[in-house]
Amino acid sequence: MDINARIVSDMVANDISFVTTVPCKQLAGVIDAVDASPDIYHIPSNKEDEGMGLCAGAFMGGKRPAIIMQNTAIGVTINTLVTLTQFYRMPLPMLISYRGELGEPVACQVEMAVHTKALLAQLNIPTYHFHREEDVEELDKILKYTFMCNKPVAILTDASFWKGY
Amino acid sequence: MIRSDILKELAPTIAEHLVVCNIGLPSQELHLIDDRATNFYMLGTMGLASSIGLGLALAQDKKVISIDGDGSVLTNFGTLPTIANNVADNFILLIIDNGSYGSTGDQPTYAGRKTSLAAVAEACGCENVVECRAEDTVQAVKDAIASDKMTIIVSKCESGNIKVPVITMDPVTIRDRFMGAVKA
Numbered sequence: 001m002d003i004n005a006r007i008v009s010d011m012v013a014n015d016i017s018f019v020t021t022v023p024c025k026q027l028a029g030v031i032d033a034v035d036a037s038p039d040i041y042h043i044p045s046n047k048e049d050e051g052m053g054l055c056a057g058a059f060m061g062g063k064r065p066a067i068i069m070q071n072t073a074i075g076v077t078i079n080t081l082v083t084l085t086q087f088y089r090m091p092l093p094m095l096i097s098y099r100g101e102l103g104e105p106v107a108c109q110v111e112m113a114v115h116t117k118a119l120l121a122q123l124n125i126p127t128y129h130f131h132r133e134e135d136v137e138e139l140d141k142i143l144k145y146t147f148m149c150n151k152p153v154a155i156l157t158d159a160s161f162w163k164g165y
Numbered sequence: 166m167i168r169s170d171i172l173k174e175l176a177p178t179i180a181e182h183l184v185v186c187n188i189g190l191p192s193q194e195l196h197l198i199d200d201r202a203t204n205f206y207m208l209g210t211m212g213l214a215s216s217i218g219l220g221l222a223l224a225q226d227k228k229v230i231s232i233d234g235d236g237s238v239l240t241n242f243g244t245l246p247t248i249a250n251n252v253a254d255n256f257i258l259l260i261i262d263n264g265s266y267g268s269t270g271d272q273p274t275y276a277g278r279k280t281s282l283a284a285v286a287e288a289c290g291c292e293n294v295v296e297c298r299a300e301d302t303v304q305a306v307k308d309a310i311a312s313d314k315m316t317i318i319v320s321k322c323e324s325g326n327i328k329v330p331v332i333t334m335d336p337v338t339i340r341d342r343f344m345g346a347v348k349a
Binding site for chain 1: 185205207208209210212213214215216217218219220221222223224225241243244246247251336337339340343344347348
């Protein structure tokens with residue numbers, strides 16, 4: 001099973017059926033796999049905070065949601081993470097492309113990469129970092145953990161994990 | 166008519182439905198006028214009432230009415246194309262358009278000047294867009310409920326606020342009570 005199919009398979013196995021995405025080049029394959037899954041309602045959003053609103057509504061409607069986005073979105077969504085997802089205590093797995101790491105060709109991406117883990121730590125968001133392909137083995141447990149504790153949880157996925165930019 | 170007048174008139178019509186209410190005074194007013202388990206009050210996060218409502222409507226079958234404001238829709242403009250392209254016929258977005266940021270001191274919004282939110286919603290691809298006078302809002306909402314079609318209502322009213330207390334209910338209580346009503 002390729003890595004994109006594996007990620008979607010773990011999502012579906014954890015009853016995730018509502019996924020919003022904002023694209024990133026590194027995430028193109030997994031977004032295609034989400035879109036193709038008959039078990040997932042894929043709703044692209046125009047901005048990540050909007051996506052988190054959609055996920056909050058879907059959760060209250062009885063669906064398990066997830067968001068797929070780039071790490072630049074941490075800068076966009078701090079208020080939403082704090083005043084909606086965390087304040088109302090809602091679960092939200094966030095599969096995040098960790099741009100600006102080794103292999104990054106675009107200098108500007110590094111500017112957000114250097115803040116990514118610090119911001120997540122400041123927000124007390126449990127954070128996992130997938131660097132090698134086998135790190136995906138933890139995804140199933142991370143998803144179970146997210147819906148156990150009702151928190152936003154970050155899964156940073158870097159260029160090495162995706163086998164290149 | 167100001168927003169609180171509309172909410173008072175509207176309360177019996179929306180009482181049996183799921184309501185996602187905008188941050189600030191709109192939620193405080195609805196809470197004062199007719200507090201119900203079927204109301205989800207936003208205590209923060211300006212702009213997302215329509216997104217939360219759409220996500221909720223897509224996830225289950227009960228009717229969902231998001232009560233939003235012109236300022237909040239301007240804050241989250243990306244919501245209108247998402248709504249247009251993900252049709253949920255159990256979803257009504259009621260934009261109470263008083264042309265001002267009411268909760269922060271009635272600073273004027275662009276919706277009160279050149280920008281027509283109804284025209285924007287139509288340009289985004291929303292199919293059932295109704296602009297009405299404040300006085301006709303209850304009928305517009307009744308019609309939208311009866312139509313079983315996703316509808317965007319822009320209700321043009323005067324700006325102005327009444328004195329209302331803040332909501333002191335714990336957010337997790339609001340959410341838990343609301344989820345109980347969703348499942349009921």
